[in-house]
Amino acid sequence: MPKKGFLGFGRLIESVKATKADRGPQYVVKAIDEEMGRNVHTCIVPISDYELIVTRDPINVQAMLASQSVDWDVGEHRTASWKPLFGEGVFTTRGEAWKHSRALVRPQFAKDQINDLDLIERHVQQLFSAIDRSFGGSDEKGYTQKFDLQPLFYNMTLDVTTELIYGYSVHSQNPSDRMELPAVSGYEAPDRQTIGAHMDEGKACIELRGALWKYRWLLPTKELNQHCAAVQKFAGYFVQLRLQRGEKYMTGLQSETGNVAKQRYVLLDELAKVTKDPIELRSQTLNVLTAGRDTTASLLGWVFYFLSRYPAVFTKLRTEILQRFGPYVPAAPSSIGFKELRDSVPYITSVINETLRMAPVIPLNERVALRDTMLPRGGGADGDEPVFVPKGRQVLIPTYAMTRREDLWGPDVDDFRPERWEENGGRKFGFEFIPFGGGSRQCLGQQFARTKTAYVMVRMLQRYDRLENAELPADTPIRFHHTIENRSGSGTLKGHKLVILTPWSPPAHFLDNLKAKFPDLQTEYRKLGWVVNAGDEVEFPEERWKDVTIVLTFNILPEPKQAPKLEYVQLMSAGANHVIKTPLFLDTDVAFCTANGVHGPQISEWIITTWLAFEHHIPQYLDQQKEGKWERGSLDVEDGVDKTVGILGYGSIGRQTARVATALGLKVHAYTLHPRPSPESRRDSSWTPEGLGDPLGIFPSKWFSGASKADLHKFLSSGLDLLVIATPLTDNTQHLISAPEFEVLAGVKKGKTYVSNIARGPVIQTDDLITAVEGGLIRGAALDVTDPEPLPDGHKLFSTKNVIVTPHISGASTEYNTRVLAILDHNLTRLSEGLELTNKVSRKDGY
Numbered sequence: 071m072p073k074k075g076f077l078g079f080g081r082l083i084e085s086v087k088a089t090k091a092d093r094g095p096q097y098v099v100k101a102i103d104e105e106m107g108r109n110v111h112t113c114i115v116p117i118s119d120y121e122l123i124v125t126r127d128p129i130n131v132q133a134m135l136a137s138q139s140v141d142w143d144v145g146e147h148r149t150a151s152w153k154p155l156f157g158e159g160v161f162t163t164r165g166e167a168w169k170h171s172r173a174l175v176r177p178q179f180a181k182d183q184i185n186d187l188d189l190i191e192r193h194v195q196q197l198f199s200a201i202d203r204s205f206g207g208s209d210e211k212g213y214t215q216k217f218d219l220q221p222l223f224y225n226m227t228l229d230v231t232t233e234l235i236y237g238y239s240v241h242s243q244n245p246s247d248r249m250e251l252p253a254v255s256g257y258e259a260p261d262r263q264t265i266g267a268h269m270d271e272g273k274a275c276i277e278l279r280g281a282l283w284k285y286r287w288l289l290p291t292k293e294l295n296q297h298c299a300a301v302q303k304f305a306g307y308f309v310q311l312r313l314q315r316g317e318k319y320m321t322g323l324q325s326e327t328g329n330v331a332k333q334r335y336v337l338l339d340e341l342a343k344v345t346k347d348p349i350e351l352r353s354q355t356l357n358v359l360t361a362g363r364d365t366t367a368s369l370l371g372w373v374f375y376f377l378s379r380y381p382a383v384f385t386k387l388r389t390e391i392l393q394r395f396g397p398y399v400p401a402a403p404s405s406i407g408f409k410e411l412r413d414s415v416p417y418i419t420s421v422i423n424e425t426l427r428m429a430p431v432i433p434l435n436e437r438v439a440l441r442d443t444m445l446p447r448g449g450g451a452d453g454d455e456p457v458f459v460p461k462g463r464q465v466l467i468p469t470y471a472m473t474r475r476e477d478l479w480g481p482d483v484d485d486f487r488p489e490r491w492e493e494n495g496g497r498k499f500g501f502e503f504i505p506f507g508g509g510s511r512q513c514l515g516q517q518f519a520r521t522k523t524a525y526v527m528v529r530m531l532q533r534y535d536r537l538e539n540a541e542l543p544a545d546t547p548i549r550f551h552h553t554i555e556n557r558s559g560s561g562t563l564k565g566h567k568l569v570i571l572t573p574w575s576p577p578a579h580f581l582d583n584l585k586a587k588f589p590d591l592q593t594e595y596r597k598l599g600w601v602v603n604a605g606d607e608v609e610f611p612e613e614r615w616k617d618v619t620i621v622l623t624f625n626i627l628p629e630p631k632q633a634p635k636l637e638y639v640q641l642m643s644a645g646a647n648h649v650i651k652t653p654l655f656l657d658t659d660v661a662f663c664t665a666n667g668v669h670g671p672q673i674s675e676w677i678i679t680t681w682l683a684f685e686h687h688i689p690q691y692l693d694q695q696k697e698g699k700w701e702r703g704s705l706d707v708e709d710g711v712d713k714t715v716g717i718l719g720y721g722s723i724g725r726q727t728a729r730v731a732t733a734l735g736l737k738v739h740a741y742t743l744h745p746r747p748s749p750e751s752r753r754d755s756s757w758t759p760e761g762l763g764d765p766l767g768i769f770p771s772k773w774f775s776g777a778s779k780a781d782l783h784k785f786l787s788s789g790l791d792l793l794v795i796a797t798p799l800t801d802n803t804q805h806l807i808s809a810p811e812f813e814v815l816a817g818v819k820k821g822k823t824y825v826s827n828i829a830r831g832p833v834i835q836t837d838d839l840i841t842a843v844e845g846g847l848i849r850g851a852a853l854d855v856t857d858p859e860p861l862p863d864g865h866k867l868f869s870t871k872n873v874i875v876t877p878h879i880s881g882a883s884t885e886y887n888t889r890v891l892a893i894l895d896h897n898l899t900r901l902s903e904g905l906e907l908t909n910k911v912s913r914k915d916g917y
């Protein structure tokens with residue numbers, strides 16, 4: 071029996087939302103890694119009333135797609151969802167119907183003519199014209215305007231694919247190239263202007279229906295029906311034209327389009343030599359159209375997404391392309407041949423493969439068991455026994471998760487590195503890399519897709535000598551949309567209403583900027599006092615909540631039914647403990663985000679201030695000053711150079727402390743609960759003021775982790791001059807630092823360690839601390855938090871030598887509100903772009 075259990079129905083909703091937020095494929099990896107374990111590759115997921123098997127084990131995938139493929143087929147929900155739009159064809163059928171389709175279509179892809187580079191060149195020229203026309207006007211450095219390439223690739227592949235399949239391109243890149251379509255008796259010419267949009271929107275409806283699977287009947291069908299009718303009318307027209315013209319279809323086509331240069335290949339014409347069934351011709355051609363258009367456009371989008379973020383790869387690729395194919399000559403037809411394109415610059419293939427590894431265009435696939443059967447691996451205590459799969463059980467194949475397995479791809483699995491495909495005589499791959507599927511239903515258009523992509527890359531890199539990422543920072547995580555497309559450009563907040571409920575007024579320039587940035591966003595501001603207790607008066611009238619989608623608040627929250635449109639609550643506090651018991655948190659899936667990150671600058675200043683004050687004997691001099699005395703004390707001052715600060719809890723405060731400490735010459739040792747072995751795992755995605763903190767996790771010279779005392783002691787014995795406690799208070803961290811820990815510190819540093827606590831008082835055992843200071847086990851302590859708190863008048867801590875106590879004020883800063891508004895602004899931008907919000911409170915963990 072494989073491991074059972076991530077997701078659950080609530081988590082399924084999370085995953086659908088994650089997909090909406092462009093994170094679906096990543097979500098699957100995260101869910102398996104975090105909830106099942108990094109070494110678990112096959113598991114059972116209970117969803118609603120059925121159980122799904124998920125496997126990222128290449129052996130199992132090979133069994134389903136190839137060696138035992140007779141036991142498996144694609145799921146009925148895939149075929150049922152897609153058929154209304156594209157009809158029955160090679161992509162949308164199962165069993166015998168699929169075998170028939172595949173036999174019909176497959177021979178076409180074996181023909182050389184399908185790789186028609188002249189056809190691609192004509193549409194690449196249109197792409198360049200479209201770029202020049204809309205985004206030309208180069209600046210003094212020769213740059214075009216900032217623009218999004220992805221939609222242009224969608225247009226280009228639509229134009230190429232419609233010409234390849236029907237002989238007539240829709241010319242979405244340049245509508246003025248459209249010739250009038252010939253009359254077909256009984257058929258109206260289709261609208262080529264809107265066909266791309268009908269395909270896109272129809273597919274979006276289908277994806278939603280697919281996600282809801284057996285509940286898809288709940289969705290209205292009117293919109294989908296309109297798209298289906300338009301798409302089928304489009305293909306149906308060309309089918310009729312071919313059937314009415316017969317063999318003369320190609321002659322008519324060549325004279326009408328003026329494209330007579332050589333024998334042309336048109337899929338519809340070839341298929342019509344085998345079958346005259348209009349429905350079959352319509353459906354099969356539409357199946358190929360949908361399989362080929364979006365996938366290739368998406369791959370091209372991803373290629374340039376990575377090239378713009380990895381300039382060294384861009385430069386290397388461009389150099390090799392220019393060496394082999396020469397520079398771009400305007401208005402001259404390309405003379406690149408298919409074979410040299412495929413073979414002469416292997417780095418092109420490496421870049422394409424690495425792109426497909428980082429962003430497999432179809433990141434999730436699936437199969438259903440046709441009979442009781444077995445998967446070779448995933449069962450038993452160690453996961454290496456076969457797994458029984460009953461007839462009808464669905465198996466999710468997260469292609470993306472297989473190309474993210476560190477054990478298969480190495481420690482740099484998260485880096486875009488095309489060179490990996492060339493090392494050790496060229497990487498051989500099996501079922502761990504299946505961007506084009508595998509086995510019996512393997513993609514028929516792989517060669518064509520690779521040729522087209524390589525060709526566009528060559529022409530683009532010949533023409534443009536630089537490509538700059540004008541979107542989000544280069545290290546922003548990859549973003550998926552509808553599971554395959556990369557997303558660019560910023561969105562709007564149309565239809566959203568924000569209310570700001572703060573006890574202070576947001577500055578006018580903040581509101582003005584918001585208006586300029588999101589003209590469609592409605593904003594309302596109400597100055598409200600702190601509402602701390604349940605009985606306090608809530609001044610925001612109940613009826614005003616009904617249109618609100620976003621709120622900035624400390625703790626003024628509506629009842630769920632009062633705010634049916636609410637999507638996102640931005641809290642003003644760094645913690646969420648005061649809201650996690652509210653019905654809005656418990657009973658809805660509204661996103662709650664904290665203001666985590668607002669405290670880093672001021673608290674790290676407090677840590678360094680108190681430590682330096684101690685080292686420089688400032689408290690004694692202040693006492694003397696009050697007494698009006700000029701007297702030199704000890705000249706024994708240890709500065710920070712080459713000292714070591716250990717940060718217990720490497721969150722936003724710890725990271726900013728690391729930055730400041732590094733500037734003073736200290737070394738940093740970081741301690742985290744979970745291990746952070748790779749550069750990727752050391753990053754921090756929570757909000758950080760620009761240029762501050764350590765978002766990339768680069769300051770620590772050593773990383774420690776673990777939940778056991780032994781792990782903690784290893785960290786404490788690493789030679790710490792300053793120990794900063796910045797870990798949250800939980801059951802596990804209560805009295806984490808007690809007598810044994812002071813002994814460990816003393817064992818190495820011989821009483822030289824200074825302890826700073828800005829977390830919560832009970833993390834330290836107070837009596838043990840006093841004993842440690844008095845007994846010389848540590849040098850002293852700075853405490854902004856104490857146990858008990860507030861510290862009673864006259865408590866011993868106040869008078870313990872070398873201890874600085876402040877009354878829980880290290881978080882105070884006049885910039886607090888400015889930072890809260892910066893987080894709101896940051897998250898509004900992410901919301902507008904469909905990205906996951908920053909600082910989101912986990913419903914499972916409550917923080």
Ligand code: HEM
Pocket residue numbers: 144160161172175357358361362363365366369431432435504505506507508510511512513514515516518519
């Ligand atoms: C980057 C581009 C492409 C990718 C990543 C891709 C990926 C895939 C994958 C993963 C499958 C298998 C689905 C499954 O296992 O159920 C598939 C099937 C298919 N692809 Fe592609 N594809 C691409 C481009 C194309 C192009 C350009 C064409 C045609 C012009 C095409 C035609 C097909 C067809 C007809 C099938 C159905 C095969 C069958 O079920 O027998 N694909 N593709």
